[in-house]
Amino acid sequence: MPADYASILADIAERVKQRDFQTARNADYIPALAAVPGDRFAMVIRDVNGAEYSTGDADIPFSIQSVSKVFALVLALRSCGEELWQAVRREPSGSAFNSLILLEQEEGIPRNPFINAGAIRVCDMISSRFANPDRSVAEFLGRLSGNPDIRADNDVYLSEDQHGNRNRAIAYLMKSFEKLDNPVEAVVRTYFKQCAIAMSAREMARATLFLANQGIGIDGNMVLSPAETRRINALMLTCGMYDGVGDFAFSVGIPAKSGVGGAIIGVIPGEFSVCVWSPRLDARGNSAAGIAALEMLIEAIGRSVF
Amino acid sequence: MPADYASILADIAERVKQRDFQTARNADYIPALAAVPGDRFAMVIRDVNGAEYSTGDADIPFSIQSVSKVFALVLALRSCGEELWQAVRREPSGSAFNSLILLEQEEGIPRNPFINAGAIRVCDMISSRFANPDRSVAEFLGRLSGNPDIRADNDVYLSEDQHGNRNRAIAYLMKSFEKLDNPVEAVVRTYFKQCAIAMSAREMARATLFLANQGIGIDGNMVLSPAETRRINALMLTCGMYDGVGDFAFSVGIPAKSGVGGAIIGVIPGEFSVCVWSPRLDARGNSAAGIAALEMLIEAIGRSVF
Amino acid sequence: MPADYASILADIAERVKQRDFQTARNADYIPALAAVPGDRFAMVIRDVNGAEYSTGDADIPFSIQSVSKVFALVLALRSCGEELWQAVRREPSGSAFNSLILLEQEEGIPRNPFINAGAIRVCDMISSRFANPDRSVAEFLGRLSGNPDIRADNDVYLSEDQHGNRNRAIAYLMKSFEKLDNPVEAVVRTYFKQCAIAMSAREMARATLFLANQGIGIDGNMVLSPAETRRINALMLTCGMYDGVGDFAFSVGIPAKSGVGGAIIGVIPGEFSVCVWSPRLDARGNSAAGIAALEMLIEAIGRSVF
Amino acid sequence: MPADYASILADIAERVKQRDFQTARNADYIPALAAVPGDRFAMVIRDVNGAEYSTGDADIPFSIQSVSKVFALVLALRSCGEELWQAVRREPSGSAFNSLILLEQEEGIPRNPFINAGAIRVCDMISSRFANPDRSVAEFLGRLSGNPDIRADNDVYLSEDQHGNRNRAIAYLMKSFEKLDNPVEAVVRTYFKQCAIAMSAREMARATLFLANQGIGIDGNMVLSPAETRRINALMLTCGMYDGVGDFAFSVGIPAKSGVGGAIIGVIPGEFSVCVWSPRLDARGNSAAGIAALEMLIEAIGRSVF
Structure with a gap:
């Protein structure tokens, strides 16, 4: 029943x-x-x-914020397939979502796609594969939810961008390990956009x-x-x-x-x-x-x- | 079907x-x-x-080794109830099973009952509550499996004891934070015995x-x-x-x-x-x-x- | 002038x-x-x-406490010579004197002889080379100071022993890396004795x-x-x-x-x-x-x- | 003699x-x-x-590279006085010169002015106090050495800039803790310039x-x-x-x-x-x-x- x-x-x-x-x-x-x-x-x-x-x-x-990480991951997986798991691991980190400590110890390979480092790396993959990476997660959510009008809230996006230095530190640390393909600012913009989706x-x-x-x-x-x-x-x-x-x-x-x-x-x-x-x-x-x-x-x- | x-x-x-x-x-x-x-x-x-x-x-x-940690936990839970979770947390550690690093940073509270520190703390609780702590997990497994003859292999136990200095370090570190109730040697003996069950x-x-x-x-x-x-x-x-x-x-x-x-x-x-x-x-x-x-x-x- | x-x-x-x-x-x-x-x-x-x-x-x-570490080191150096520096490094640790974190990361080799791990390792060497290791640092200080009556205060020693679990954890961790030659209890006794010198x-x-x-x-x-x-x-x-x-x-x-x-x-x-x-x-x-x-x-x- | x-x-x-x-x-x-x-x-x-x-x-x-950190520190000290030590500590780090680990744990306050984080923070202070921060350390070294022609090698500077992502990560991490006063790119430019002095x-x-x-x-x-x-x-x-x-x-x-x-x-x-x-x-x-x-x-x- x-x-x-x-x-x-x-x-x-x-x-x-x-x-x-x-x-x-x-x-x-x-x-x-x-x-x-x-x-x-x-x-x-x-x-x-x-x-x-x-x-x-x-x-x-x-504001969906980190919930977006699931859908960005799915979108990237559909495009990259198993190759994605060469770039991002799948283990619990045992530490804070925005910590750089493990990322430094593990030389720029994020522990999983749901900590910020991993999500930023996923955005990097999306940046390499989609024509409009900043809109791609919103459009994907639009298709999944049946509401094509879903998009990022611009005020939230601007705030994210303004308070995004920790995420830039994470992205530059990956970049220094040559683990980020696209320019840091482009990747974090894609990331902030997806976090700002309403x-x-x-x-x-x-x-x-x-x-x-x-x-x-x-x-x-x-x-x-x-x-x-x-x-x-x-x-x-x-x-x-x-x-x-x-x-x-x-x-x-x-x-x-x-x-x-x-x-x-x-x-x-x-x-x-x-x-x-x-x-x-x-x-x-x-x-x-x-x-x-x-x-x-x-x-x-x-x-x-x- | x-x-x-x-x-x-x-x-x-x-x-x-x-x-x-x-x-x-x-x-x-x-x-x-x-x-x-x-x-x-x-x-x-x-x-x-x-x-x-x-x-x-x-x-x-x-030799069942760390598989015993599940049954020791269940035995302790049946005896202590929710109070057990005051002493041991329930989060993935993100680090090696026998590491002391998080244990020091988190002042002697183990991350979960399946890393060694947590399992040793569970043994400590069993030591406080059972008349024959060294045999209690084996007896419990005997009842659960229907074979009352289950017990520790003595040779394995002696070897565990001989190579058990890392676990003693863990136990003394918890003891130094006043997070272990019973003497270290008694607790690790209980722990080595349960690991040695065949x-x-x-x-x-x-x-x-x-x-x-x-x-x-x-x-x-x-x-x-x-x-x-x-x-x-x-x-x-x-x-x-x-x-x-x-x-x-x-x-x-x-x-x-x-x-x-x-x-x-x-x-x-x-x-x-x-x-x-x-x-x-x-x-x-x-x-x-x-x-x-x-x-x-x-x-x-x-x-x-x- | x-x-x-x-x-x-x-x-x-x-x-x-x-x-x-x-x-x-x-x-x-x-x-x-x-x-x-x-x-x-x-x-x-x-x-x-x-x-x-x-x-x-x-x-x-x-109670001279950690000041004793200098004299224990000198005593060990006079006996072991340069070989001592195979066992203990000479770098600042950047962390607390009694931390186990670096000691685990660096596999049982202490950063320097003035953190507890290093001093315990020095005691271990003294234990291997002197007939009465527990008295050797006191006797050395007696000669250096001109007062042969210098010795450990027994009450302080007993207290050190009773509150010495952190040091036992350190010693067992070194032991687990096979970096301690003598039994843990003998080595920490020598260590507690030297700390207790008055x-x-x-x-x-x-x-x-x-x-x-x-x-x-x-x-x-x-x-x-x-x-x-x-x-x-x-x-x-x-x-x-x-x-x-x-x-x-x-x-x-x-x-x-x-x-x-x-x-x-x-x-x-x-x-x-x-x-x-x-x-x-x-x-x-x-x-x-x-x-x-x-x-x-x-x-x-x-x-x-x- | x-x-x-x-x-x-x-x-x-x-x-x-x-x-x-x-x-x-x-x-x-x-x-x-x-x-x-x-x-x-x-x-x-x-x-x-x-x-x-x-x-x-x-x-x-x-290329003087990190030797410049001494002179940048002296220049900043002459300008800021004791206040500088509110922003940078004076302790050995016990870890690599470009590590972010302690910097995260200690919330953006560098351990000392000779690790990269500390030197970048010193550049930040210089940026706030000098009209031409990018040239100020070179000019200072010109006066100290008696050769007013001392300056940064432009090729080296461009290379530093190109390979400077780890330092950008450090700077953004300090920025995220609100421990950097000036824009990251301006501060790291000053830093790369001083490293490139010949x-x-x-x-x-x-x-x-x-x-x-x-x-x-x-x-x-x-x-x-x-x-x-x-x-x-x-x-x-x-x-x-x-x-x-x-x-x-x-x-x-x-x-x-x-x-x-x-x-x-x-x-x-x-x-x-x-x-x-x-x-x-x-x-x-x-x-x-x-x-x-x-x-x-x-x-x-x-x-x-x-």
């Missing part, structure tokens, strides 16, 4: 509203993220049969569906093969939640990717994709209400991937 | 025999492990309905079944609750394969734990437990033939947890 | 008395160090012509004189060759003041070695040795009043080694 | 010629350094009384004299106060020789600074300045023949600062 997702979501929204996430804070390194009302909350489930369930601010766009939770749940559906997107087209789809899910589970990967696998137990805009996407393979969004972040940079909501969902349906 | 595990296993055994794992080597830090014939191979599947499938040297005992692949697949069966062991008794069982599986997936966690999740995609004796245990929740054993190790300390065999299994059945 | 050391010392003592070292604290990891009155102060200069100048508590014994500032200034006098001790005997003496001074300057080496060279500018008992020894080669003692330590573990007094001394005489 | 420096230098030149520095290599990261004949050798002593002694290629200009060993010995002469330059003007001069010497001794600081202090024992162009400057305070140049580098990036020559010099005169 399928779960009654509609009432589960309604219940979660109610319980989240009653909980206090006072110690959690919006990301504040750029004004556009700091300015979002902290009590926004949205949760959308899209199941593999096409049904969609939502609660809260499901159609308000937010989407709603509904659009995001739709765009994520293929990861729950053996690689088939909402329009019935194959985005990735089933085997490649499983691999992306594996990567999200081992590397997707900053340095809270282990705790999230432990307490929720599904492949997921978070962003500092407050979004988390996740899947139960064979069943559904989910996007939850609430801008206040815990100490690790994951949406506090988002993690709580996913824990409630897993508890309600009584299963995870484990 | 259930997979035909018998013929899948036969086919895997045949293909493994034809492959060359020449660069792989037995662990050689102690003579007892170096002496095992390198071409031994066993694979046993136990499904949640009680059926068992095996191939190769399924009844030859081997079991066959068949016994190991049986002992592991509860992790595939919502916590229910082969005798029908509950070993852990379903929620706790999912958590152990999550920990194995994020931390169980030394510094090859990400690659293993990527290429195989099931919760698993390996040991330098050449064993790997794994589960597909709701379906089966599996134990594969072959003593030659790859550069990361995981059984080379074992990983290849698990990849073949996942390919044959067309699914992982992802 | 020689400086008027007597009046310089009197002036320093007066100025130190008026200064406030409130944020500085006695070492408190063992009771015997915590219990010493915090306002004790002694300073003794011994010049190469045999004249001696002192102020304050110059004849009250204190001496007065006067005795210490006398024992240190050979480092200012081209290797000639107070009794006219050669302790080290002139070239070897210069090398020990170089080591003290680059590695003698914990992680305050650079600041001390910058603000004082003489070869020196400090201990958490509050003593600092130093030399101006060709001129004099000095010992200052005051138990309250700054954040880096160096005597706060001791460093201030040495700065005043250098300012008063208008020269350092630079 | 003063040493007969003329015959000492002649003897050193002869002995260096007979020694084999085959494993040593020119720096090859830029063509202009790789192209210098590897057997070039020059050594110049300038004493505090104005006498000058030289041997070899004493008037052939070379001077002869004779000019360099002259420019260095003030460090041996209580701050008084060859023209009799005060460059730094005696106390500040001692401090620069202290910094060179503890931080001047890349990660060979301890070994150099041990085997030579004078304040010195090396560059990958093959130059080493040094002083015996109160006596003389010395510049030795030979382009082949040892594994640590110091001139192999240069270190050997300085060891011979110290042995010949029988004293160091120790």
Whole structure:
């Protein structure tokens, strides 16, 4: 018997509203993220049969930030194939998402595609293969979500660019190891553009569906093969939640990717994709209400991937 | 329709025999492990309905080594409950299983229970709670596997003890941070004893079944609750394969734990437990033939947890 | 014209008395160090012509702690010669005196003989070459200072032993790299014994004189060759003041070695040795009043080694 | 009786010629350094009384590279005073000159002014205080050496710029911690320009004299106060020789600074300045023949600062 997702979501929204996430804070390194009302909350489930369930601010766009790393990776994989894994490894880093320490020790080869170094390297590959690299991830998300109007928010992009020196340091360090093919400024521009993409939770749940559906997107087209789809899910589970990967696998137990805009996407393979969004972040940079909501969902349906 | 595990296993055994794992080597830090014939191979599947499938040297005992860490953790959890997670974290370490670097930086709190520091701290908890800590993990494995005669191999134990200075360094470092309750020598003795336990692949697949069966062991008794069982599986997936966690999740995609004796245990929740054993190790300390065999299994059945 | 050391010392003592070292604290990891009155102060200069100048508590014994590392090194060097430098390097560590991080990265070879790992390795060499290693450094200091009664304080030794787990971790880590010849417990006992030696500032200034006098001790005997003496001074300057080496060279500018008992020894080669003692330590573990007094001394005489 | 420096230098030149520095290599990261004949050798002593002694290629200009860091520091100190030490620390780093690891851990504050991060921060200060920062160090060296024509070699500068991504990574990392006042490209340009300055060993010995002469330059003007001069010497001794600081202090024992162009400057305070140049580098990036020559010099005169 399928779960009654509609009432589960309604219940979660109610319980989240009653909980206090006072110690959690919006990301504040750029004004556009700091300015979002902290009590926004949205949760959308899209199941593999096409049904969609939502609660809260499901159609308000937010800055997808690091959630974009999943889709940039998929886009690059479709273009580069296995060769991509010569350039980026697939191991948890055990350290902060923007650290240069391992990157120096491991001579410019990023640990995985979801830390900044890895995502920048993925942008570098996209830069080499697409005519308009700065728009390619947005256009890909447009196709996946069914909304061709998806694009980067220019104010957010300009802020990212202005506060992007850590990412430039990462890119120049890779460049110094001759591990970046394109000019640093071009690559980080592509990276900042993809981080600045604005989407709603509904659009995001739709765009994520293929990861729950053996690689088939909402329009019935194959985005990735089933085997490649499983691999992306594996990567999200081992590397997707900053340095809270282990705790999230432990307490929720599904492949997921978070962003500092407050979004988390996740899947139960064979069943559904989910996007939850609430801008206040815990100490690790994951949406506090988002993690709580996913824990409630897993508890309600009584299963995870484990 | 259930997979035909018998013929899948036969086919895997045949293909493994034809492959060359020449660069792989037995662990050689102690003579007892170096002496095992390198071409031994066993694979046993136990499904949640009680059926068992095996191939190769399924009844030859081997040294379980780090595979014991899973069962020591479960034993400690049953006794300590959630309090255990005050003492040991649940995050991938991103570094070698026997490194002291993170342990010093994080002031004696181990990253997870499957690196040596974490496993030693788990032994410390067992030492505080069991009358015969040195035998408690063996006895627990005896109950789980249905063979009460399971115990540590004394020669292996003596060798572990003799080559155990790195583990003593780890234990004294925790002790210096006041993060170890019992005397170092007592705790490492318990640890060396559990590493030295000898079991066959068949016994190991049986002992592991509860992790595939919502916590229910082969005798029908509950070993852990379903929620706790999912958590152990999550920990194995994020931390169980030394510094090859990400690659293993990527290429195989099931919760698993390996040991330098050449064993790997794994589960597909709701379906089966599996134990594969072959003593030659790859550069990361995981059984080379074992990983290849698990990849073949996942390919044959067309699914992982992802 | 020689400086008027007597009046310089009197002036320093007066100025130190008026200064406030409130944020500085006695070492408190063992009771015997915590219990010493915090306002004790002694300073003794011994010049190469045999004249001696002192102020304050110059004849009250204190725990020499890490100052012993200089004399243990000299004793080992006299016995092993250049071979010693195969086992211990001569570079500043850039990290804490008791850190295991570099020691693991550099596979058990200590950075220099004045961090704990290096000093323990020196004790290991002494253990291999002297009949009574636990007494050998005390006896050596007895000869150098002219007081044959110098020995370890047994209470301090017992406390060191009890709080010595970090040093045991260091020793076991070296042992695991096969970089320690003798049993860990024997080596750390020798180490704890030498740290527990009690001496007065006067005795210490006398024992240190050979480092200012081209290797000639107070009794006219050669302790080290002139070239070897210069090398020990170089080591003290680059590695003698914990992680305050650079600041001390910058603000004082003489070869020196400090201990958490509050003593600092130093030399101006060709001129004099000095010992200052005051138990309250700054954040880096160096005597706060001791460093201030040495700065005043250098300012008063208008020269350092630079 | 003063040493007969003329015959000492002649003897050193002869002995260096007979020694084999085959494993040593020119720096090859830029063509202009790789192209210098590897057997070039020059050594110049300038004493505090104005006498000058030289041997070899004493008037052939070379790329001063990191030797410039000393003079940039002195220039910045004269302008900023003690405030400079709020921005740059004075401790040996214990790690490679171009590492970002400590810089990240210590949040953008460089360990000392002689690692690249520290030198770049010094350039940043120069950029804020001088009208023509890119020329200011060259002009300063022109005044100190008495040759107003000293300037950067443009080919070397262009090469530095082209291979300067590691330094850009360092600068952007400091920028991300808000520890760099000026734009990254402007600061690294100033830095590359100073590294590319070309001077002869004779000019360099002259420019260095003030460090041996209580701050008084060859023209009799005060460059730094005696106390500040001692401090620069202290910094060179503890931080001047890349990660060979301890070994150099041990085997030579004078304040010195090396560059990958093959130059080493040094002083015996109160006596003389010395510049030795030979382009082949040892594994640590110091001139192999240069270190050997300085060891011979110290042995010949029988004293160091120790």
